[in-house]
Amino acid sequence: MDLTPRTSDEVAGAPSSRRRWIPLLALALIVVAGGVLVTRFLTSAVDYYCNVDEIGVRSGCDEGRSLRVQGTVEAGSVSTERGVTAFTMAFNEEELPVRYNGVPGGIFDECIPVVVHGSIERGVLQGTRVEVKHSSEYVDENEERLDDAVERSGARRCSPQA
Amino acid sequence: MANAPAGGITPTHDTGTRATQVFGTLAALGVAWLCAFGLLFSPADRDQRESVRIMYVHVPSAWVAYLAFGVTAVASALYLLRSSHSLTWDRLAGASAEIGVLFMGVTLVTGMLWGRLSWGVFWTWDARLTSTAFLFVTFLGYLAVRRLGGTQHQRAKRSAVLAMLGVLEIPLVHFSVRLWRSLHQDATVARIEGDPDLDGLMLFSLFVGLIAFTLLYVWLVIHRQRALVLEDALEAHGLDAALVERRAEAALQGGGR
Numbered sequence: 001m002d003l004t005p006r007t008s009d010e011v012a013g014a015p016s017s018r019r020r021w022i023p024l025l026a027l028a029l030i031v032v033a034g035g036v037l038v039t040r041f042l043t044s045a046v047d048y049y050c051n052v053d054e055i056g057v058r059s060g061c062d063e064g065r066s067l068r069v070q071g072t073v074e075a076g077s078v079s080t081e082r083g084v085t086a087f088t089m090a091f092n093e094e095e096l097p098v099r100y101n102g103v104p105g106g107i108f109d110e111c112i113p114v115v116v117h118g119s120i121e122r123g124v125l126q127g128t129r130v131e132v133k134h135s136s137e138y139v140d141e142n143e144e145r146l147d148d149a150v151e152r153s154g155a156r157r158c159s160p161q162a
Numbered sequence: 163m164a165n166a167p168a169g170g171i172t173p174t175h176d177t178g179t180r181a182t183q184v185f186g187t188l189a190a191l192g193v194a195w196l197c198a199f200g201l202l203f204s205p206a207d208r209d210q211r212e213s214v215r216i217m218y219v220h221v222p223s224a225w226v227a228y229l230a231f232g233v234t235a236v237a238s239a240l241y242l243l244r245s246s247h248s249l250t251w252d253r254l255a256g257a258s259a260e261i262g263v264l265f266m267g268v269t270l271v272t273g274m275l276w277g278r279l280s281w282g283v284f285w286t287w288d289a290r291l292t293s294t295a296f297l298f299v300t301f302l303g304y305l306a307v308r309r310l311g312g313t314q315h316q317r318a319k320r321s322a323v324l325a326m327l328g329v330l331e332i333p334l335v336h337f338s339v340r341l342w343r344s345l346h347q348d349a350t351v352a353r354i355e356g357d358p359d360l361d362g363l364m365l366f367s368l369f370v371g372l373i374a375f376t377l378l379y380v381w382l383v384i385h386r387q388r389a390l391v392l393e394d395a396l397e398a399h400g401l402d403a404a405l406v407e408r409r410a411e412a413a414l415q416g417g418g419r
Contacts, residue, residue: 026306027303027306027307027310030299030302030303030306031303033299034296034299034300034303037292037295037296037299047342047343048286048288048289048342048343048344048345049343049345070343104282105278105281105282105283106278106279106280106281106282106283107209107210107211107213107279107280107282108282109209112209115345129283130282131281131282131283131286131345132280132281132282133281133345133347134209134210134280134281134347135347135348136347136348136349136350136359137359137360138207138210138214138217138350138359138360138361138364139207139208139209139361140205140206140207140208140361140363140364141205141206141207141208141211142205
């Protein structure tokens with residue numbers, strides 16, 4: 001705070017303190033950042049994905065365009081060869097084969113819902129990015145023993161997930 | 163949290179009292195309790211394994227940020243609506259917003275780390291993440307508005323209006339995962355459908371986190387609100403000194419004629 005007594009000329013001119021511009025500049029930057037966020041929000045975030053059963057049915061979920069498709073990785077469908085991961089994702093009894101050039105990160109596994117970015121070519125979703133969509137269910141790891149027992153009996157199925 | 167003498171002002175008290183000592187002790191015990199349950203006693207998740215433990219910081223941080231911004235809005239409304247226009251409400255609003263921004267930042271950072279481990283990406287522009295980032299930016303803007311200058315009441319009026327608008331984003335953030343399809347999972351605890359779909363010990367650890375972080379928030383807000391009282395007093399002292407100086411200057415000029 002500049003409290004130096006002002007001369008009459010300074011009072012007449014009433015120049016703003018330079019420090020006053022700093023918060024204004026910060027506010028402007030924040031508003032611009034907010035604008036960028038809203039722009040991205042409107043173009044990219046509303047309804048983040050199409051479900052597998054909506055391909056070619058729902059508006060905006062057409063083949064031949066860039067899509068984000070959600071479905072559950074089918075049990076026993078995952079294979080990796082020469083750095084390419086292939087699997088089948090399903091939703092509402094509709095299935096879609098996926099090829100992804102890489103190894104998906106996160107907790108990618110069978111029976112886990114995923115969102116795959118890419119485009120559908122000749123009935124196969126050519127993935128450019130795989131994101132794992134975890135459900136809101138949290139279960140003690142020890143309960144996995146039951147799953148393992150079921151899997152060993154050859155009866156493993158993916159339970160429905162949101 | 164004592165204040166050193168500054169600008170010629172010698173504080174007659176610091177921001178700590180018996181009440182804050184109690185809250186501080188309870189908060190420290192709560193955080194220790196959270197560490198014990200979050201890191202040792204609660205189980206790993208079937209799918210997310212050990213990374214699920216980030217939840218015990220991420221969710222309570224988000225809760226405290228919502229609470230803090232809610233308190234900011236209520237205190238702002240009280241400042242505007244009560245005839246006394248007491249600056250105490252304004253300082254409470256400002257202190258709560260600062261702590262809220264801090265916890266919202268923690269929410270975003272822990273969310274990004276958790277996202278990398280479970281989703282495979284740090285960030286994506288889905289509805290929940292984008293609206294949360296927007297809420298964070300809004301209250302950063304609120305803090306900037308508080309520093310625009312002017313009198314303390316001008317500051318209070320400007321920022322109160324912004325706080326009451328900004329808080330409207332909270333329902334949008336919370337329900338974004340229901341309004342739109344999102345990579346972020348649905349609400350686990352505060353859900354409409356019924357009981358949380360969470361292992362018992364995980365749920366208990368989460369509530370320990372909520373209690374610990376709420377106590378921490380209360381402790382921080384009390385201290386920060388009292389620090390703001392001292393800041394305002396310092397500013398008023400500087401203004402008084404300037405007035406005395408200018409009156410002396412005017413007296414000198416008048417005497418010289």
